[in-house]
Amino acid sequence: MASAETAAEHERILREIxxxxxxxxxxxxxSVYDGQEHGLFMDKLEGRIRxxxxxxxxxxxxxxxxxxxxxxxxxxxxxxxxxxxCQVTETNQKLQNDGKELLTSMDELRQCRLQxxxxxxxxxxxxxxxxxLEMYSKLQEQMRAKRYYPALRTLEQLEESCLPQAxxxxxxxxxxxxxxxxxTHIRDVSMSDLKDFLESxxxxxxxxxxxxxxxxxxxxxxxxxxxxxxxxxxxxRIRKEVERTGSNPFSEKDSGILDVEDEEKDxxxxxxxxxxxxxxxxxxxxxxxxxxxxxxxxxxxxxxRKQARLVLQPHSNMHxxxxxxxxxxxxxxxxxxxxxxxxxTTQGLVNRAYVEELWELALSKTIAAxxxxxxxxTDPDLILDLKNLIVLFADxxxxxxxxxxxxxxxxxxxxxxxGEVLLKKWNxxxxxxxxxxxxxPIPVASPEEYQRIAGQFPFQDPELDKMPFPKKLPFSEFVPxxxxxxxxxxxxxxxxSEDLHLSSTEIDDMIRKSTNLLLTxxxxxxxxxxxxxxxxxxxxxxxxxxxxxxxxxxxxYLEEFISNITNVPPDTINATKLYGTSTFKxxxxxxEEEIYINLNQKIDQFLQLADYDWTAAQGGGxxxxxxxxxxxxxxxxxxxxxxxxxxxxxxxxxxxxxxQTACMSACKHLSTSLLQLLLEADVRQVSMGALQQFNVDxxxxxxxxxxxxxPGFQGDTLLLAFIDLRQLxxxxxxWDWSTYLADYGRPTCKYLRVxxxxxxxxxxxxxxxxxxxxxxxxxRKNERDKQKLIDTVVKQxxxxxxxxxx
Numbered sequence: 001m002a003s004a005e006t007a008a009e010h011e012r013i014l015r016e017i018x019x020x021x022x023x024x025x026x027x028x029x030x031s032v033y034d035g036q037e038h039g040l041f042m043d044k045l046e047g048r049i050r051x052x053x054x055x056x057x058x059x060x061x062x063x064x065x066x067x068x069x070x071x072x073x074x075x076x077x078x079x080x081x082x083x084x085x086c087q088v089t090e091t092n093q094k095l096q097n098d099g100k101e102l103l104t105s106m107d108e109l110r111q112c113r114l115q116x117x118x119x120x121x122x123x124x125x126x127x128x129x130x131x132x133l134e135m136y137s138k139l140q141e142q143m144r145a146k147r148y149y150p151a152l153r154t155l156e157q158l159e160e161s162c163l164p165q166a167x168x169x170x171x172x173x174x175x176x177x178x179x180x181x182x183x184t185h186i187r188d189v190s191m192s193d194l195k196d197f198l199e200s201x202x203x204x205x206x207x208x209x210x211x212x213x214x215x216x217x218x219x220x221x222x223x224x225x226x227x228x229x230x231x232x233x234x235x236x237r238i239r240k241e242v243e244r245t246g247s248n249p250f251s252e253k254d255s256g257i258l259d260v261e262d263e264e265k266d267x268x269x270x271x272x273x274x275x276x277x278x279x280x281x282x283x284x285x286x287x288x289x290x291x292x293x294x295x296x297x298x299x300x301x302x303x304x305r306k307q308a309r310l311v312l313q314p315h316s317n318m319h320x321x322x323x324x325x326x327x328x329x330x331x332x333x334x335x336x337x338x339x340x341x342x343x344x345t346t347q348g349l350v351n352r353a354y355v356e357e358l359w360e361l362a363l364s365k366t367i368a369a370x371x372x373x374x375x376x377x378t379d380p381d382l383i384l385d386l387k388n389l390i391v392l393f394a395d396x397x398x399x400x401x402x403x404x405x406x407x408x409x410x411x412x413x414x415x416x417x418x419g420e421v422l423l424k425k426w427n428x429x430x431x432x433x434x435x436x437x438x439x440x441p442i443p444v445a446s447p448e449e450y451q452r453i454a455g456q457f458p459f460q461d462p463e464l465d466k467m468p469f470p471k472k473l474p475f476s477e478f479v480p481x482x483x484x485x486x487x488x489x490x491x492x493x494x495x496x497s498e499d500l501h502l503s504s505t506e507i508d509d510m511i512r513k514s515t516n517l518l519l520t521x522x523x524x525x526x527x528x529x530x531x532x533x534x535x536x537x538x539x540x541x542x543x544x545x546x547x548x549x550x551x552x553x554x555x556x557y558l559e560e561f562i563s564n565i566t567n568v569p570p571d572t573i574n575a576t577k578l579y580g581t582s583t584f585k586x587x588x589x590x591x592e593e594e595i596y597i598n599l600n601q602k603i604d605q606f607l608q609l610a611d612y613d614w615t616a617a618q619g620g621g622x623x624x625x626x627x628x629x630x631x632x633x634x635x636x637x638x639x640x641x642x643x644x645x646x647x648x649x650x651x652x653x654x655x656x657x658x659x660q661t662a663c664m665s666a667c668k669h670l671s672t673s674l675l676q677l678l679l680e681a682d683v684r685q686v687s688m689g690a691l692q693q694f695n696v697d698x699x700x701x702x703x704x705x706x707x708x709x710x711p712g713f714q715g716d717t718l719l720l721a722f723i724d725l726r727q728l729x730x731x732x733x734x735w736d737w738s739t740y741l742a743d744y745g746r747p748t749c750k751y752l753r754v755x756x757x758x759x760x761x762x763x764x765x766x767x768x769x770x771x772x773x774x775x776x777x778x779x780r781k782n783e784r785d786k787q788k789l790i791d792t793v794v795k796q797x798x799x800x801x802x803x804x805x806x
Contacts, residue, residue, distance in 0.1 A: 010041050014048055129169065132162045136175055139182070148186045149285045155182055156289065187290060190283040194300070197279040202307050205334030206327055208274055212337045213330065216396035280342065284349055297349055304339070304350075308358055311335050312365040319373035322385050328369075329393040332362060340400045359402050367410050374414055380421045384495055387411055387418070391499045411500055418496050419514045422489060423522045429485050430526035437478040439543040445470045456480035458557045459550065475550045476543055482523070483554055487561060489518050494565055508568035512576035515562070519583040527587035531594045538598055538637055544591045545658060552584035595662050599637065600669040606630040607673050612690055614683050614765075619692025623700035630670075631704045638663055638709040659710040667705055667721035674698065675725055679761055686765040688732075695729045698722060724753045731759065732766075737793050744800060756804070760797045766790060 016028050032041050135158045142151035159179050201208070280300075287296035311331045318324035339358065343350050370390070377383050390411055394404035444450045446469060453459070453473065457480035464471065493514045497507040530536070531544060555578055562578075563569060609626040623631075638659060678686070678694060705718040719726075731740055731751050743749040744756070767790055 006037050006040065007044075010037070010044050013041070014045065129172075132158065132172065132175070135162050143182070143186075146189070148190055149282050149289075152183070152186050152286055152289050155179060155186075183290060186286060187292075190279070190286045191299075193279040194283040197276075198303050198307065201275055201334075201338050202310070204275065205311060205338070206330045207334070208337055209330030209333030209335075210326075211274060212333050213392055213396045216399055217392055219399070220392075220395060275338065275341075277341065277345065280349070281346065284346060293348075300349060301354060305358070308335060308362060312362055312369070314369045314373060318369075319376045322382060322389065325373075325386055325389055329389060332366060333393065333396050336362070336397060336400065336402065363406055367406060370410060371413075374417065377417075378421055378424070380418060380425055380492065383414065383418045383421055384492070387414065387496055388499070408500060415496060415510065419493070419517065422492055422514070423518060426485060426489055426518060427522045427526060430482065430523055431529065433478050433481045433485070434526055434530040437476050437481075439476050439478075439540040441472040441474055441543075442477055443470060443472050453480055457483045457550075458554055475547045479547045479550050482551060486515070486518070486523075486558060490515055490558075490562060490565070504566050504568050508562065508566040509576050511562055511566065512578060515558070516576065516579045520579050524583050524587060527583075528590055531587070531591050536594070536598075538595060541591045541595045541598065545588050545595075548584040548588040548591070552581050552588075555581050555584075592658055592661065595658070596665045599634075599662060599666045602633065602637075603630065603666060603670050603673060606633070607677060610677060612677075612693065614686045614690045616687055616689035616693060618689040619694075619696060621696070623697050624693070627697045627700055631700060634663075634666060634704065635709055657712075660712050663710040663713075664718065664721060667701070667718055670701060671722045671725050674701075675728070675758075679758065683765060685767075686762065688766070691729065691732055695733055698725055698729055702726065727751045727753045728758060728762070732762065737796070741796055741800065745804075756797050756801050760794065760801065763790060763794050763797065767794075 013028055013032060017025055020028065032038050135154060139151055139154045139158065142148070142154060158175070284293070284296060287293050314328050315324055318328055336355075336359065339350060339355050343352065343355055374383065374386060377386070390407060394407040398404045442453065444453065450469075459473065459475075461474075464473070490511055493511045494507070497510055502510070527544070527548065531541065559578055606626050606629060609629075610624065611626075612624075674694075674697070677683075702719055702722050705722065706716065708718070727750075731737070731754055736751075740749075740751045740754065740759075743751070746752075767787065
C-alpha cells in the first residue's frame with residue numbers, strides 16, 4: 001500500500017517537473033529529498049528520461065528528409081540573396097551619398113529652429129522680468145531720494161503684480177526677501193521723520209503762536225479801522241449808493257472791502273508757511289499703506305498730549321513780567337494752530353472730538369494757571385496788559401473755532417482783582433496827596449492859572465470870578481488833585497472793560513461800582529486817616545471840611561463824566577448811583593467830630609493847668625490865669641470857623657452851623673470839666689473862698705458865652721451850657737437851701753438843674769474835718785453854728801435822696 005502511494009507521489013512529481021518552469025522546480029525536488037525514497041525516484045526519473053529520448057529520436061527520424069530538403073533549398077537561395085545584398089548595398093551607398101547634403105541642411109534647420117525657440121522663450125521671460133527690474137531700479141532711486149511714500153507704493157506694485165508674473169527666478173527670490181526689510185526701513189525712517197517733526201513744532205510753537213497772534217491783532221485793528229471808516233462815511237456812502245443804484249447799499253456785500261481783506265489775508269503767512277507738515281502727511285500715508293494707521297494715530301495723539309501738558313505747564317516766574325505770559329500764550333496758540341491745521345488737512349488723524357478734548361484740558365489748566373499767577377500781581381498796568389494779552393489770545397483761538405467764553409468769564413473775575421489793585425494804588429496816591437497838601441486855600445495870581453485849575457476841577461463861583469487877581473480859591477490843592485485822580489481811576493476802569501464784549505450798560509455799571517468802592521472805601525479811609533492822624537490842627541480840619549464840601553458838590557460832574565465816556569444816560573433805569581455825596585459827607589462829619597474832640601482835648605490841657613487853693617478863706621477878684629488863656633484860645637479858634645461854608649449844601653442850612661456846634665460843644669465840655677474838677681476825689685475839702693474864686697471863673701466863662709464868639713446863636717442859648725454849674729454855685733454862694741429843699745421836684749424850681757447827689761457831694765467837702773483835731777476851733781461859736789447848719793442840710797439832702805429813691 002505504501003509503495004503504491006510512493007509510486008503515485010513520484011508520478012505526480014515527475015509530471016510537475018515536466019510541466020513546470022525550471023526556475024520553480026526547487027520546492028519539488030526538495031520534497032523528493034525530504035522523503036526516504038529518493039533512490040526509487042531517481043530510477044523512475046531515469047526511466048522517464050529514456051522514454052523521452054526514444055520519442056525525440058522517433059520524431060527526428062520522421063522529419064529528417066524534410067530537413068534535408070529545406071537545407072538544399074536554402075543553399076539555392078543563398079546566391080540570390082548575395083546578389084540582392086550587393087544591389088541593396090549599392091543602392092544604400094547611393095542613397096547615403098545623396099542624403100548627406102539633405103542631412104546637413106536638416107541639421108542646420110533643426111539648429112535654427114532650436115535657436116529661434118530659445119530666443120522666443122528668452123524674449124518672453126525678459127518681457128516678464130524687465131518690469132520687475134525696472135520697478136526695483138525705480139524703488140532704489142526713490143529710496144535714495146528719500147521719497148518713501150512713492151517707494152512704498154512701488155514696493156506694493158512690485159510685490160503684488162510684477163514679481164508673481166516674473167516667475168521663480170533667484171533674483172526674484174532675493175527681491176521678495178528684501179521687501180519686508182524695505183518696508184521696515186521705510187516705516188522706521190518715516191517714524192524718525194515724524195519724531196523730528198514733533199520735536200521741531202514743540203520748539204517752534206512759540207514762533208507759530210506769536211505769528212498767529214500778530215495776524216489776529218492785525219485783523220482786529222483792520223476790522224476796527226473799517227468799522228470806524230464805515231461809521232464816518234456811512235451817511236455819505238448811503239446817499240451815493242442810493243443815487244447811483246436806486247437801492248439799499250447794505251443789501252449787498254461791499255466787494256471792495258472784501259477784496260482788500262482777501263488780498264491782505266493771502267499775504268499773511270499761516271502755520272503751513274512756517275512749518276513743513278510733509279513728514280506728518282508722509283508718515284500717515286506710509287502707515288496707512290502698511291495697514292498700521294491706528295498705531296500711527298495713537299502714537300501721534302499720545303505724543304501731542306504729552307507736548308500739550310508740557311506747553312500748559314507755566315514757568316514759576318511767569319507772573320513777574322508780561323513776556324512770561326506772552327511766551328506761555330504763544331506756545332498754547334502755536335500748539336492749537338498746528339492741531340487745527342492737521343485737523344483740516346488730514347482725514348482722521350485727529351478729529352474734532354480729540355481737539356475739543358485737548359482744548360478743554362488746555363482751557364482748564366490755562367485758567368487755573370492764570371488765576372494762580374495773576375493773584376501775585378500788584379501792578380495794575382501789568383494786569384491791564386495781561387488782560388489785553390488774554391483778549392488777544394482768546395480772539396486768536398476763537399478765530400480758529402475754539403470756544404473761549406470761559407476766558408472772558410475769567411477776565412470778569414480778574415476785574416475784581418484789578419479793581420483791588422487799583423484801589424491799593426489809588427490809596428497810596430490819595431495818601432500822598434493828603435500828606436503833601438498844605439491845607440491852605442490855593443492862591444491864584446493870573447487868569448491862566450485860574451483856568452488851569454478850573455480845567456482840573458469843575459469849580460464855579462460868580463462872586464469869586466468878579467474879584468480881581470490875585471485871589472484865593474476856597475479849597476486847597478488836594479481838591480483838584482483828588483478829582484483828577486478820580487477821573488484817572490474811571491479811565492483805568494474803562495480801559496479794562498474794553499474788548500470784553502460787554503454792553504455799554506454793563507461797562508457803565510462796572511465803572512460806577514468800582515468808583516463807589518474807591519469813594520466809600522479807599523478815599524473814605526484816606527480822609528479818615530488824614531483826619532485822625534496826630535498833630536492835625538484845627539485849621540487843617542477846617543480846610544478838610546471846606547475841601548470835602550467842594551468835592552461833594554462835584555459828584556454830579558463825575559456822574560456826567562461817566563455817562564459821557566460810556567454813552568449811557570445817567571437817568572437810565574437800574575443805573576448805579578455814585579456814593580460820593582455820602583462819602584464826603586461822612587468825611588466832613590468825621591472832621592467836625594475831630595474838631596470837637598480836639599477842642600475838648602485843648603480845653604482839658606488848659607484845665608490841667610488849674611491850680612485852685614480849695615482851702616482859701618476868700619476868693620480873688622479876677623479870673624484864674626489858666627481860664628483867661630483858655631478863653632483867649634477859644635476866641636482865636638472860633639475866628640477860624642468863619643471861613644466854613646454854611647449854605648452850600650443840605651448839611652449846613654444855617655451859616656456857621658459847624659462853628660456853632662463846635663462852640664456849643666466846647667462850652668458844654670468846659671462846664672462839665674469844671675464841675676468834675678470841683679467834685680473830683682482828690683479834692684477832699686472845699687472852702688467858701690475857693691467856691692467864690694471858682695464862681696468868678698464861671699462868670700468869666702459866661703461872659704465869653706454871652707459875648708457871642710460865633711454868630712448865629714439866638715439869645716442866651718450858649719449860656720445854657722453853663723446853667724448846671726451856675727445854679728449849683730448860686731445855691732452854695734447864696735446858701736439858699738430852704739428854697740431848694742422846698743421847691744425840689746417842681747418845674748418852676750429855681751435850682752431845677754441841681755442834682756441832690758452833686759449838692760450832697762460838694763457839701764461833704766465843705767465840712768471842716770480839721771476842727772475835731774483843733775480844740776480852739778470848738779470854742780468858736782460861729783464855726784460851730786456853721787458846721788451844725790451844714791450837718792442839718794446834709795441830713796435833709798440824704799432824706800430827700802432816700803425819699804426819691806423809695
